Amino acid sequence: MGIPEKIKAIQDEMHKTQINKATEFHIGLLKAKIAKLKRELDENTHGKTVSTGGGSAGFDVRKAGDATVVLIGFPSVGKSTLLNSLTNAKSKTGAYSFTTLTAVPGMLDYNGSQIQILDLPGIIEGASSGKGLGKRVLSVARNANLVLMVLDVFQIHHLEILKKELFEIGVKVNEKPPDVIVEKTSTGGISVNIQAPTEVDENFIKNVMRINGYHNGRITIREKGLTVDQLIDVVSGNRIYIPSLVVVNKIDLIDSEYLKSVTSKLNVPFVPVSADTDKNIELLKQEIYNKLDFIRIYMKPKGKEADYVEPLIMPRGSTVYNICGKIHRNMVRDFKFAQIWGKSVKFAGQKVGLDHKVVDEDVLTIVRRINAI
Ligand SMILES: Nc1nc2c(ncn2[C@@H]2O[C@H](COP(=O)(O)OP(=O)(O)O)[C@@H](O)[C@H]2O)c(=O)[nH]1
Ligand SMILES: [Mg+2]
Structure with missing residues (x-):
């Protein structure tokens, strides 16, 4: 059985299992197995490049400056226009989809720091499973210090899709990694050191460690209320945590009433801008700088x-x-x-x-x- 078939079989089993207190850990183990198989699948298809963002999986861009920020969004939301107004770059813009086909870098000088900003091709739903240039775009995002999720003011529902696509390739935005330390040891089996209250039990933790190839090792849990999912993320090591900012573009096209409705619908902090008329661009620079926490x-x-x-x-x-x-x-x-x-x-x-x-x-x-x- 190939890896995709194995994943399918486990997913089927999960589907058939009722979720309740008694099956919680069983389902957790199935999830851990899937996480491991997915990682193997990625490594098989792309070598190590998926996790590094280099080589054929990413785009050929050299990191430069003190930090790298990427623009992620659907086609035509104004990413290229935004890059041009934030930096000295001249990225091609257009009224039609998929104008940008590669990564275009620009440099923002702010408060004595040099911030590299990368304009990327638009992504669409399904990008993480290979639609369009999606997978390559997302693998560049994995290596950034900050992700700007750019939305068109008339299409704010894209935010959930962007987050989902990033999540699918292993990027969690705005969350801090759980405080758990996993170490390999050469002998002694697996030892579990729980220092903060959690519902996840010791046997389960050991099983997740074994599924991920730890025969000897030490795990120290300091995160209060650690969940099954967080445990699997940490032990499988294929989840990364990157800060992000939500940017809502084209606000020159709306009035203050409409902006209010956007604010209540989005229900997360965001920076409203107009890349075309440079409105709030200075504010956005400041927010980027603050978020990078230099x-x-x-x-x-x-x-x-x-x-x-x-x-x-x-x-x-x-x-x-x-x-x-x-x-x-x-x-x-x-x-x-x-x-x-x-x-x-x-x-x-x-x-x-x-x-x-x-x-x-x-x-x-x-x-x-x-x-x-
Ligand atoms: N009204 C308005 N149009 C914009 C704004 N930013 C970009 N556009 C237009 O939206 C279209 C797509 O812009 P582009 O930067 O190429 O989008 P990208 O595909 O996300 O890179 C172009 O016609 C831009 O002129 C804005 O702030 N306001
Ligand atoms: Mg573009």
């Missing part, structure tokens, strides 16, 4: 003044290790210690190691083993 780090060469003009831009939560990696590939190897002046330390000039977390506006000196910089 922090600024001022580098201070040893014994010299800090550079307050061109801070290093890093995602929040970065460590000294991450900064070393951004500066130079040998920096981690040569690292001796770092010194910090700022809110992340108790006193000015405190010495810290590679795993120290920096915060916004820290001043940082890195001292190398051989030559100090």
Whole structure:
């Protein structure tokens, strides 16, 4: 039996099983099996490229700047027009569907950060199962730091379809990953360490681990109220979590009454814009910047003044290790210690190691083993 047939057989079994307290874990295991088979199927069809977004599965775009943002939406909602108004790019726009056939990059300079924005071909319902260029578009989204879901003000029902298509290829928008740590060990079987109340029982957790190929391993659950689905997502490792913004375009065509009805129907925060007339484009830039949650780090060469003009831009939560990696590939190897002046330390000039977390506006000196910089 091939993988698609196996998936079908399990789905049939799930269909026949009544959902209640007694069958909850049985269904959970079937779900876990499907998750694993789907991952195998993706790896078979696309090699590793589906998860990396590179090669034949994605589009040939090089990541650049401090972060990458992708525009996801149906054809003709105004993605290309939006890219052109946010950046210096000139992406082809048109009144007919599928004007954009590849990924078109643009760069947005904002608050000292460089944000790469990618205009992509439109996706439609069924994109995740291969309709149009959908699968390639969605695999680029997997690698972004932020997804902009672009809607036409007259077609806001698209939002649910976009979310569903992203979900199908393993992207969850706006959710934080559950606080669960899965580690492989070489011996000792599977050990389960539950540190927060959850209804998922230990035996079930062990079974999900086994289905996913863990014969020895340790799982630590710190997420309160962890659900069966979340557990399967984490252990199967094929779900990623990306922040997103909903953008509603073409508001030049509506009045304030209509905007009110859009607000109540959508029932999620969104940024109303007009890419054509540049309305709220500055606001959108600010929202993108805020959502990316950058922090600024001022580098201070040893014994010299800090550079307050061109801070290093890093995602929040970065460590000294991450900064070393951004500066130079040998920096981690040569690292001796770092010194910090700022809110992340108790006193000015405190010495810290590679795993120290920096915060916004820290001043940082890195001292190398051989030559100090
Ligand atoms: N009225 C209005 N039309 C827009 C706006 N943005 C885009 N359009 C038009 O919508 C059509 C599709 O735009 P395009 O950017 O090519 O959409 P894409 O397929 O999502 O890239 C073009 O005719 C645009 O001129 C807008 O803010 N207001
Ligand atoms: Mg386009």
